[in-house]
Structure formats: C-alpha cells, structure tokens
Amino acid sequence: MILNKRNQHKLPTTSVKGDFPVTYHYTAGIAGEKFFLALKDKKLLANTCDSCKFSYLPPKMFCEDCFDELDDGTYKEVDGTAELFSYSEVFYDHRGDKLEKPLLLGLFKLNGSSTIFMHNLLVSEPKIGMKVKVVWSEHRVGSIFDLKGFE
Amino acid sequence: MEKVAIIGVGVEGFRSAIRELSYKEMVYQAAVKAYDDAQINPREEVDTFISCEEDFNMGTSITDEYAPDQLGAAQRTVHTITGDGIQGMAAAYMQIKTGMFDVAVVEAQSRVSDILTHNQITNFAFDPLYNRQFDAVYHSTAALEKRAYLEYSGTSEEAIAEVAAKNYNNALKNPIAAYGVRAKASDIMNTDMIASPLRDGEISKPVDGAVVIVMASEKVVKEKNGNPIYINGISYATNSPNFDTRDWQYAKYAKLTADRVYKMAGINDPKEEIDVFEIDDTYAFKELQHLESLGVYDKGEAGKAMLNGDLGSKGSTPVNVSGGVLGVGNAHDVNGLQRIAELVDQLRGHAGRRQISDANTGMAFSWRGVPTTAGALAILSKE
Numbered sequence: 183m184i185l186n187k188r189n190q191h192k193l194p195t196t197s198v199k200g201d202f203p204v205t206y207h208y209t210a211g212i213a214g215e216k217f218f219l220a221l222k223d224k225k226l227l228a229n230t231c232d233s234c235k236f237s238y239l240p241p242k243m244f245c246e247d248c249f250d251e252l253d254d255g256t257y258k259e260v261d262g263t264a265e266l267f268s269y270s271e272v273f274y275d276h277r278g279d280k281l282e283k284p285l286l287l288g289l290f291k292l293n294g295s296s297t298i299f300m301h302n303l304l305v306s307e308p309k310i311g312m313k314v315k316v317v318w319s320e321h322r323v324g325s326i327f328d329l330k331g332f333e
Numbered sequence: 334m335e336k337v338a339i340i341g342v343g344v345e346g347f348r349s350a351i352r353e354l355s356y357k358e359m360v361y362q363a364a365v366k367a368y369d370d371a372q373i374n375p376r377e378e379v380d381t382f383i384s385c386e387e388d389f390n391m392g393t394s395i396t397d398e399y400a401p402d403q404l405g406a407a408q409r410t411v412h413t414i415t416g417d418g419i420q421g422m423a424a425a426y427m428q429i430k431t432g433m434f435d436v437a438v439v440e441a442q443s444r445v446s447d448i449l450t451h452n453q454i455t456n457f458a459f460d461p462l463y464n465r466q467f468d469a470v471y472h473s474t475a476a477l478e479k480r481a482y483l484e485y486s487g488t489s490e491e492a493i494a495e496v497a498a499k500n501y502n503n504a505l506k507n508p509i510a511a512y513g514v515r516a517k518a519s520d521i522m523n524t525d526m527i528a529s530p531l532r533d534g535e536i537s538k539p540v541d542g543a544v545v546i547v548m549a550s551e552k553v554v555k556e557k558n559g560n561p562i563y564i565n566g567i568s569y570a571t572n573s574p575n576f577d578t579r580d581w582q583y584a585k586y587a588k589l590t591a592d593r594v595y596k597m598a599g600i601n602d603p604k605e606e607i608d609v610f611e612i613d614d615t616y617a618f619k620e621l622q623h624l625e626s627l628g629v630y631d632k633g634e635a636g637k638a639m640l641n642g643d644l645g646s647k648g649s650t651p652v653n654v655s656g657g658v659l660g661v662g663n664a665h666d667v668n669g670l671q672r673i674a675e676l677v678d679q680l681r682g683h684a685g686r687r688q689i690s691d692a693n694t695g696m697a698f699s700w701r702g703v704p705t706t707a708g709a710l711a712i713l714s715k716e
Binding site for chain 2: 204208210218268269272274278287289298300310327
C-alpha cells in the first residue's frame, strides 16, 4: 500500500502532445443540392410536407414529424422577406479568440416557411420582430455565403 | 415491480485541472470510493458496467476500449454511451429491470483540461453545411437562445444574474465544487459580454473530474442493508439537432422528458412534491428556462421566484444548493452525475452545511450543452 503517493509528486507533470488531422467533405444530398444550387440564382427554396403542411427552409428530403418523403412537387421559392426572431452580437471567434470586429448573427423566420434560419444580421439597430429582407452576395458559388445576410 | 436503488457514489474532483493523475487514475479514485460506499467487490459482485464518454473529448478514437480496467471491469460486460451520465443510469436502470442483472455501475468523466482546442471541438459539433461556417464561438448559440427565452418569458436580466450569483455562493459550502466565490448579481452584470446578451459570469467553466455510481436491485439492497436511495423515475429526450426545427424559446427536451418521468414516478405537482432540485445551469438562464420547461414553474415565473428568494437554499424550491454546473464546474457528460451525487448526499442527510431539512425526494436534470437539445431527468427518493 502506497499512501498519498500523488501528493508527493515533486516533478513537473509528464505529458505528451498529440493531434490528428480531421478532414471531411460533407455531402449536401438531394434536398441540400437543390437549395444550394438555387442560391446561385438568387432563389431561396423551401418545401412543404403534404401531410402536416410544415414548410422546411432549408428544404428536406423527408418530414421530421410525419416521416413522409417530400418529392419534387413540394418545393417552392420564397421571397426572402423575414422577421427577426433573435440575434446576438458575438465578440469571440470559433477558436475562442477575440474577434477584431464583432459578428452580428440573427435567427430569422422566413415568410413561406415554418422554420428558423440562422445567418448574418446586417442592421445597426436590431429589434426582435423587425421586418428584414435577404441580401445576396455578388459572387455566388452554391454555399451558405451566397447570402450576405438580412437587412 | 422491483425497485432500483443507488447504493454507492464516488466522486473525484472537481478541479479546473487534475494534473497529477491520468484519466484512468482519476476514474480509479472515484470507483474505489463508490465501491467502498456500496460495500461491494467490483471483480465479483457487479453484473454490468456503463461508461459515458466521447472520443473527441477523450482524445482517442474508440475510447470505449479504454473504459474497463479503471472500473474493475476488465474482461467483464461493459458498454459505453456517448451521452450524459443520467442517460447511462437510465440504461443501467433498464438492465436491472430485465431481471438479468442485479448490480450495475455507471461512470462518467471529464478531462477537459487535457484538450488544447476545446472551442474547436465543440464548434465541430455544429451542422457543417448550414451553421458551422460562421466564425462564432459556440456560446453564441446559447446567446441566441437566451434572447429568445427573455423575449418569450419576460424574464429579467437581473433574475438571471441572481441565479449565477446564488450558485457561485452555494458552491462555497460544497467541498467538491471548483468555482465557489462570494458574488453579487452586480458582479455578474459587470463581466465581459461574450455574445450578447450572454456575459462571461453566466457561462459555466470547465472542470476535470469523475463520478462513479453503483445501482442495485431490491434483492441486493436487502442483502447489503446499506443506505439506498431509490430511483422513482428516469428518462431522456432530444428535441431536434437542427437549428431550423428546434424550439428556441423553451426547452422542449425538458418537457418531453418530464412528461415521461412524472408519469413513471407518480408526480402530479413537482413544485410541491419534490424537496431538492438539481437543475442544469450550464448557462445561468438555463436554470430558469429548465424549471419552467419541466413544469416546476409556469412560463415567466421562475425568474420571479429567483428574485423572491424561493430558489435559494432556504427557499420553498431550493435549486442547485450544490452550486450547480456554474459553481461545481462544467464537467460535460459528468454533469448529470454531479447532480445525482448531490441528491444522494441530500437524501442521505450527508450534505453538511448544504443540508436541506426534511429532504425526502429530489430531482436531477441534465442538458448536454451547446449545440444539443438533449436532456435527462431522474427523480430520487429515500423510499
């Protein structure tokens, strides 16, 4: 029996450093592909479940609630107008380091959808419930940043 | 139906960094205490072992392979759950209820101080196509939710700052708590804004530590004649992993879980029937949002109860007398078992200066943190 051995630890803690490259490519899928390709043409797509009438933006291949498949006929373009549901002025980046310029994120309820959508908020005085509209990036490649945000 | 009891608890930690022990040695320390408390020999008397941990947080792939030996479970029946410790307890509960197992051991551990890139690992939990590409600290998701909750419930910032101050002060009386401090609500309000409206003082800070729980069937409880605390109800639920379909204003996962657990435990009015509350406060506003979503208070009432003193250790609904996740420290998937360890102390009458008088029934609720909408709830009692 060795009593309190750990309290007698007089040496610096021994440890080794290890890291591991973690790289993926993430497939957008049937519904995601439609959504991202439409962004290139300045179009926002939603789709609606025939059974429960819930509208998804971004669109989904199946309804979370009914588990029904949502086929091509369920898609429609929405006009990009939205209501501000929540927002945050973010002062730290994803590493936890201070951002040079704070980032303003918003949660939006887009007209024609039943869901919440997160993106950049491009207004100086945000207020919950305010009406906003999508702003498009000039250079569009089929990614989430084809939208600049909402103002 | 046969009851299931907790017959042993062992805690190692909690500290911001447990530098002198390897993670295996840290779990071993907690396990030895739990087996001594339960008066059992793990090499002979335990039928099933469950560990709760995640690869990315442990720094190895297939981390479950490394779980057995420090629990006394080498070459025995072991499985790992990548979830909170209360989810592990629910699995153990079901195994005992089958009648095939009499004694189950549940372990959860946190070695967050070993992770040099913890922010990035948490960020990696976000949806890669729609959410992860925004260069924002993961707390920003909690900030968006806090603002939505404030708007929905009418809760004041002052009430939330009071929650944080209460829990830091409560932790001063808890020897396992890492972050006890004499704090006032104004101190919390003066801390840095991390992502508005979320301040640094409202955000729990990481800790290392491990908890091991021994659970047993009534047959073993009678043989051992120890100090059992019974599990009257236990379950878990997830709302939605997706930002687009989750509820941002209230914690639907808490409501879904509570509906099941109250039915199981025969609870009609949790506020009146439960004596001690250990409720997730990973972010200070979460304590109030969870209390309302669990049906302990109506919408918008938990903040008022905080300002009235009802949530204090001498109040009618004492919440987080342990110090909560804010005061004890954020041990991630151990947070549920932190809550359970406190309830067992309280219901046994072993809580020292934190002891709530006439504590017969308690509830423990855990949340897996950003970006999850996963919660787990257990109701414990002396009988």
